[in-house]
Amino acid sequence: MNALLTARLLLVLIALPAIGQPIGLRPPSAVAAGSPVSIATSGAGTATFYLLGPSHAVKRTVQLGQEVSIPGSDLSSSGLYQAIACDSSGCASAAFQVLPASPARFSFLVHPSRVPVNTANAINATALVFDRFENTVLEPSSVAFRFSPGVGEPFNRRVPTELGIAWLQMGSTSKQGPLRVLASVGENAETRVIQQVASEACGLRMQATSGPRNVRLQTEPVRDCGGNPLPDGTVVSFTKIDGAGRSTVDTPIKKGVASAQFSVSGPARISVACGVVLGNEISLGGQP
Amino acid sequence: MRRVLPLVIVLATAALVAAGWSGAGGFALRAERSAATAEQAVRALMADIQAHNWDDAYASLDHRNDIQKSDFIAEIAGTDGSLRTYSNLQSFDVWPLHADESHSTLRVRMNWSSAVGSLEELRDLSVIRDGNIWRVVWAKPNFPVVPLQVVPVNYLRWDVIGRRSDDWGGGSVDSPQVRIMSMNAVERPDRVVVLGEVENEDTVPAYLNVNATLLKPDGASLDEQGSFDAISHRLLPKQISPYRVDFPGVRLSQVKSVRMDVRALLVPASADPVISVENQNIAKDALGRKILKGVLVNQSGQTANIAQVLAVFYDSGGKVIWVNDGYLGQALLPQAPVPFAVDIPDDVAARLQSYHVVVNHYIAPTV
Numbered sequence: 001m002n003a004l005l006t007a008r009l010l011l012v013l014i015a016l017p018a019i020g021q022p023i024g025l026r027p028p029s030a031v032a033a034g035s036p037v038s039i040a041t042s043g044a045g046t047a048t049f050y051l052l053g054p055s056h057a058v059k060r061t062v063q064l065g066q067e068v069s070i071p072g073s074d075l076s077s078s079g080l081y082q083a084i085a086c087d088s089s090g091c092a093s094a095a096f097q098v099l100p101a102s103p104a105r106f107s108f109l110v111h112p113s114r115v116p117v118n119t120a121n122a123i124n125a126t127a128l129v130f131d132r133f134e135n136t137v138l139e140p141s142s143v144a145f146r147f148s149p150g151v152g153e154p155f156n157r158r159v160p161t162e163l164g165i166a167w168l169q170m171g172s173t174s175k176q177g178p179l180r181v182l183a184s185v186g187e188n189a190e191t192r193v194i195q196q197v198a199s200e201a202c203g204l205r206m207q208a209t210s211g212p213r214n215v216r217l218q219t220e221p222v223r224d225c226g227g228n229p230l231p232d233g234t235v236v237s238f239t240k241i242d243g244a245g246r247s248t249v250d251t252p253i254k255k256g257v258a259s260a261q262f263s264v265s266g267p268a269r270i271s272v273a274c275g276v277v278l279g280n281e282i283s284l285g286g287q288p
Numbered sequence: 289m290r291r292v293l294p295l296v297i298v299l300a301t302a303a304l305v306a307a308g309w310s311g312a313g314g315f316a317l318r319a320e321r322s323a324a325t326a327e328q329a330v331r332a333l334m335a336d337i338q339a340h341n342w343d344d345a346y347a348s349l350d351h352r353n354d355i356q357k358s359d360f361i362a363e364i365a366g367t368d369g370s371l372r373t374y375s376n377l378q379s380f381d382v383w384p385l386h387a388d389e390s391h392s393t394l395r396v397r398m399n400w401s402s403a404v405g406s407l408e409e410l411r412d413l414s415v416i417r418d419g420n421i422w423r424v425v426w427a428k429p430n431f432p433v434v435p436l437q438v439v440p441v442n443y444l445r446w447d448v449i450g451r452r453s454d455d456w457g458g459g460s461v462d463s464p465q466v467r468i469m470s471m472n473a474v475e476r477p478d479r480v481v482v483l484g485e486v487e488n489e490d491t492v493p494a495y496l497n498v499n500a501t502l503l504k505p506d507g508a509s510l511d512e513q514g515s516f517d518a519i520s521h522r523l524l525p526k527q528i529s530p531y532r533v534d535f536p537g538v539r540l541s542q543v544k545s546v547r548m549d550v551r552a553l554l555v556p557a558s559a560d561p562v563i564s565v566e567n568q569n570i571a572k573d574a575l576g577r578k579i580l581k582g583v584l585v586n587q588s589g590q591t592a593n594i595a596q597v598l599a600v601f602y603d604s605g606g607k608v609i610w611v612n613d614g615y616l617g618q619a620l621l622p623q624a625p626v627p628f629a630v631d632i633p634d635d636v637a638a639r640l641q642s643y644h645v646v647v648n649h650y651i652a653p654t655v
Contacts, residue, residue: 113462114491197491201526231491233444233559235527245582248645249564252444252524260564275487275526276469 022089023047023064027096033078033133034101038067039094047087053098054079078135101131103141108183110192115172116199117226123194126167127159127183136164144184149196150177172196176228198228204279206238206272215240215270215284218259222274229256234274242268323348326392326415329422330382334396337364338377350416350423363429369593369652370619375402390417395574404517404596404615410574432624439589439622443560446493464494466552469528472608475540476633482533482546483611485600488523493557495522500533501547510542511535518613520598520648522557529646530600532611561588563595563620565645570637573629578637581629584647586620592649593619599630601640610636620649 023043031037041047043064051058051070055077062068062085075081078100084093106129115122125145129137143166148154152173159166172194173179179194202225209216217238222230236258240247243266251258262270264284272279323329329348336345342365346357366372378401386393392415400407414425471484482500498519502510513533520529568582580599586592594615601610614630632640 111462113460114465231525233446233493234491234525237528245567245569246643247564247566247568247582249562249587250524250527250646251562252559254442254444262564262566275489275528 023085023087023092025083025085025092025094027081027083027094030097030099031075032101033098033131033135034072034076036072037070037075037096039070039083040067041065041085043085043087043092045087047085050082050084050086052082052084053077054081076133076135078131078133100135100137100139101133103129103137103185103188104132105130105188106143106183106185106190108190108192110181110194112194114195114197117172117176117196117224117228118174118199120171121169122172123170123179123181124167125170125181125183125192126165127161127185129161129164129166129185137161138164141185142166146182146184148180148182149173149175150179151175174226198230199224199226201230201234201274201277201279204236204272204274204277206270206279206282208270208282208284210264210284214261214263215268216259216261217270217272217282219253219257219272219279221256222253222258230274232256237273238262238270239273240264240268240270242266323421323423326387326394326417326422327382327384329415329424330394330396330413331380333424334377334380334382334398338380340365348423350418350425353425353428355426355428359429359431360426362431366617366619368591368619368621370617371402371404371407371594371615372400372617375400375407375617378406385412391415392422400617402615402617404594407615407617409617412574432621434621434623441560441589443558443588445556445558447556448554461554463554464488464490464492464496464552466490466494466496466523466550468498468548468550470608471546471548473540473543473546474609478536480535480538480540480543481611482535482548483531483600484608485528485530486519486523486550487528488525488552491525493522493524493555494552495555495557496550496552497521498531498533499549499551500535501549502535502538502543503545503547504542505544507544511538517596518598518611520646522555524557524559530598530608530611530644532613561586561590561592561620561622561649561651563587563592563647563649565597565647566625568643568645570632570640570643578632578634579629580632580643580645581627582645583625583627584616584620585625586622589622590651591619591621593652594650595620595626595628596648597628597630598646598648600644600646601632601636602642602644603639604641606642609639 026040041064045064046061047064049060049062049068058074075098078098081098082095084091106127109126111124127143129141131137141161143159145157157168159168176196176198179196180191182189182191201222206217206219232253234253235250237250238260240262242264247262249260251260268284271281323332333345333348342361346360377398379399381397382394384394395412398409415422466488469485469487473482488494498515501512504510513535515531515533518532523529564585564587566583566585571579571581573579596613596615598613600608603609612630616628618626620626
């Protein structure tokens with residue numbers, strides 16, 4: 001229905017230069033979204049009034065020479081509006097701008113949800129500011145970000161919006177744990193939580209306890225270079241090479257350490273790795 | 289005349305039945321079920337196994353080694369939800385290795401059709417003369433006996449809970465971070481193979497798929513394939529898996545570049561069972577082919593019903609030159625070693641410097 005009306009209006013607009021303009025419209029140059037507006041008209045008699053907006057069209061009969069009152073509900077979308085009045089002698093039109101209203105709400109996105117510690121520029125926080133009608137507020141406003149790590153003092157950043165978007169990029173802190181990010185615009189605030197997790201293993205070391213026919217291996221607590229323990233379930237690979245061949249076992253860290261047991265025949269060389277990180281190597285004399 | 293017509297009908301019916309029996313391989317089957325020669329004895333045994341005719345198969349064996357019927361059936365038909373329990377003997381080849389008046393050794397290649405494709409098994413069978421017939425000496429299965437014990441299982445598990453928030457940016461959790469560590473495209477006689485390794489860099493388990501697209505010199509796509517089962521799809525944190533993507537019928541000269549795509553999903557997972565791969569060695573099988581062999585030991589207390597071995601082979605520069613896999617017919621019972629073997633092509637064997645083995649497993653849900 002709106003499309004049909006729009007098509008008709010376009011035809012009218014095309015025909016406007018060829019028609020005389022005995023009637024006139026004087027809208028305000030700009031108005032805030034959701035605010036009622038009055039458009040002064042000139043001429044006599046009745047006319048058909050059209051209001052064509054970015055997502056809305058209105059048609060009604062008006063009395064020329066009087067003001068046409070448009071309620072705020074017809075002006076909720078920001079953008080360029082076209083007011084048109086037509087009577088038997090022709091049509092007149094005038095354009096006016098509806099601007100976003102004041103900031104009322106915002107959307108807040110933080111990426112990623114998990115991030116290794118001590119990673120530069122790994123965290124991206126983005127806030128999009130809207131008015132109460134979901135129009136992006138293009139006027140600069142300020143978004144306050146507050147970062148509260150699990151360990152350490154909270155810190156703040158204030159970022160002005162550009163074309164309705166405020167964003168910042170920052171590195172993760174050195175300690176694992178939740179990092180709460182609070183964004184606020186005026187009275188509105190939203191919180192997101194990023195999980196800061198341990199990075200790659202660092203200084204991976206194991207110790208061996210030899211039995212009569214086998215050797216029991218256990219790592220020291222597996223930590224990253226910042227001293228954060230790698231989470232349980234992280235896979236540690238043990239490899240033993242002896243006279244019987246090569247033996248490997250991928251075992252998960254439990255309670256902070258990984259352990260494995262191998263039987264040995266003769267001299268053996270045992271190594272440990274976690275992902276792409278290599279640990280120490282142990283040589284055993286083995287059983288004769 | 290009244291008696292001739294029924295007689296003709298009976299004879300005609302008998303002739304048709306005989307023709308049908310002959311056409312369906314009846315003569316061949318009968319020859320296979322007789323045991324006048326060593327080869328016939330083995331063929332008869334294989335035919336009985338193929339038909340799941342366990343009574344006849346067991347009866348045809350030499351029983352001087354006290355082989356039990358239940359053990360024989362368990363070895364052939366499988367137990368504990370192993371891959372063999374989902375398999376059937378599709379075909380077999382028999383050829384002699386040694387023969388004299390009273391003893392023969394024959395090699396049989398059995399092709400099993402299974403839930404994961406065709407599986408080949410080679411077995412050397414000893415056959416001895418017993419009067420007028422020959423009997424197969426079926427080696428007594430050596431099932432591992434694990435002493436009764438209590439295995440504490442304090443296993444780690446990851447669950448994914450909650451629902452996605454409808455609010456934009458409000459409640460999403462990122463997919464696991466995975467990384468392709470290496471990629472190498474190699475040409476095989478009938479195909480191009482893209483292979484390498486992929487690591488789960490995250491702190492949560494990942495279910496991943498690796499896809500590869502071959503690109504022509506003009507940038508257009510030549511073919512796109514996934515790693516299918518030549519990968520360990522479920523990776524725990526910091527775990528590394530080899531992958532292999534096959535492009536049958538493609539030549540490397542047709543390929544300008546390869547586009548890799550790895551997709552990871554957040555999934556629930558368990559860190560158990562832990563399966564060690566022990567005593568790995570490069571050796572030759574009975575046919576003289578190079579193989580990587582070893583034993584798997586399930587270190588946990590739960591049976592792993594179906595196990596798959598994925599082996600990655602490196603050259604002296606640490607470059608991945610081949611990835612191959614093999615399924616085990618047997619289930620991995622707790623603490624019981626199970627042998628495995630993976631084929632190595634001759635050209636790969638000549639260049640390989642090192643290797644690494646990863647084990648996939650499937651545990652049937654308990655009811």
